[in-house]
Amino acid sequence: MGVFDRVVDLTLPLVPKPVVRRVASPYIAGEEMEDLLRLAAGLNQEGYRVAAAILGEFVTRKEESTEAVREYEQLLARMGERRIVGYIHIKPTHLGLKLDKAFCLENVRTLLIAARRQQLFVRMDMEDSPCIDDTLDMYYRLREEFDNVGVVIQARMRRSLADVRELAKVKANVRMCKGIYLEPHTIAYTDAELISRNYVRLTEELLGAGCTVAMATHDERLVWEGARLVDRLNVPRERYEFQMLLGVLAPLRRLILDGGHPIRVAVPYGPNWYPYSLRRLRKNPAIAGYVLKSLFK
Ligand SMILES: Cc1cc2nc3c(=O)[nH]c(=O)nc-3n(C[C@H](O)[C@H](O)[C@H](O)COP(=O)(O)OP(=O)(O)OC[C@H]3O[C@@H](n4cnc5c(N)ncnc54)[C@H](O)[C@@H]3O)c2cc1C
Known part of the structure; x- marks a missing residue:
């Protein structure tokens, strides 16, 4: 640092x-669900898909997770009613991963059932390194039961190549990101250039193996590399998209959209x-x- x-x-x-x-x-988007729904509808009109999330993480009481599940269930129902082109993404520690893994798994399962009812998708975000094994374990278990679940791989983690090769076996739907949590050098690359190169390498492995890949980045060089990969590997539109966060580099977001690529904006809301x-x-x-x-x- x-x-x-x-x-x-x-x-x-x-x-x-x-x-x-x-x-x-x-x-x-704001503090209320209505703020999110309004903003999502506007983004859809412009041509962007949406990934909606309720802000929250590392809860310390099970009641907080249960409340989050209820709110997400309502959100899924509203998104379905209003035909929002989007999905939800959740943080496992928001749904209780650090309190009780079985409880967290049931919470995610509840949301997957609610999402399936609306033909919507749920992605589990990836949090800091102590969460990775448990999150991937939950993913593999849920993947046996559900098609509408996805996970995230962080390019900064040294383990990610091995993880990607396992995920390729189940044709996973993976969001690729650099990884926001600063991790020790023993388990993570800390050189920015190396993280970017690893990002491209892992993305190529996933796309080449027939996985669906969401390339989450605001780094224009990685956007360029991603576009090059989908072109070279002839990846159909249904199997890739770009993703960016609300409020970050909107002009780049527009360029990606105008370039004819599918792109999703991650939009969080809530009092936290x-x-x-x-x-x-x-x-x-x-x-x-x-x-x-x-x-x-
Ligand atoms: C849709 C989405 C989902 C993500 N999910 C996860 C996840 O599940 N787990 C995880 O560990 N990480 C996640 N991330 C974060 C990601 O790992 C990176 O930390 C973050 O995107 C910055 O990396 P970058 O690829 O944008 O490149 P950078 O080189 O960090 O950024 C490129 C440029 O974008 C701008 N920028 C980037 N991020 C921000 C920001 N937050 N605010 C303001 N400007 C910014 C800066 O101007 C910077 O110069 C996600 C990111 C996105 C876009």
Whole structure:
């Protein structure tokens, strides 16, 4: 971590919440489900698919997970009613992974049944390294029962090539990302160039094996590499898409859409916006700098 990043890391939590809320607002649909549904419909009109998520992670009480499941069930029903072109993605630790794995598995299963009713899909996000084995294990178990479930692979993890080769055997639907959690060098690549090269290598393995791949990135070089791969491997539109986060590099998003590629925007909502916003701001030094300046005003 560079000096600036360390300063950002230490001082962002001191910034008053209303300031963080204002600056982070482009990254979140709002606090209510209706905010999400309205924004999703607008994105659909422009030609984007949507990945909806309720903000929350690493819960400490089972009731929080149960509440999240109820809210996700309602969300799936509303998305179905309004014919939103989209799916939901969930964080396993939001659904109780750290509290009780069997409980978490049942929660995801409940959502998969609700999603199947609406012909919708559920992707399990990948969180920090202690969650990877359990999340993949849940994925393989659920994959035996459901077609509408997907998982995520992080290019920064050294283990990912082996994981990808296992996932290829079940023709998994995989989101490829660099990985947002900073992990130790013993288990993760820390060199940015190497992470990008690994991203391309893993994506090629997955596409070549007939998997469906969502390339989640705002890195234009990786978008270029992804477009090159789908062209070279003659991958049909049903088997790939690009993904970006709401509020990040919208002009690049537009270029991908105008280039004729399928693209999905990940749109989070909910009252638990604060930790998510801090993570987004940490990734964006220009905005984080602006926020920090407000501390000293
Ligand atoms: C749809 C989606 C789903 C994801 N799911 C997961 C997941 O399940 N598990 C996981 O570990 N990670 C996930 N990530 C995060 C991902 O792993 C990366 O941390 C993040 O996308 C940054 O990597 P990048 O490929 O965009 O490249 P970078 O090189 O980090 O970014 C390229 C440029 O994009 C801009 N940028 C990137 N991210 C942000 C941001 N958050 N805010 C502001 N500007 C930004 C910057 O200007 C940067 O220069 C997801 C990302 C996306 C887009």
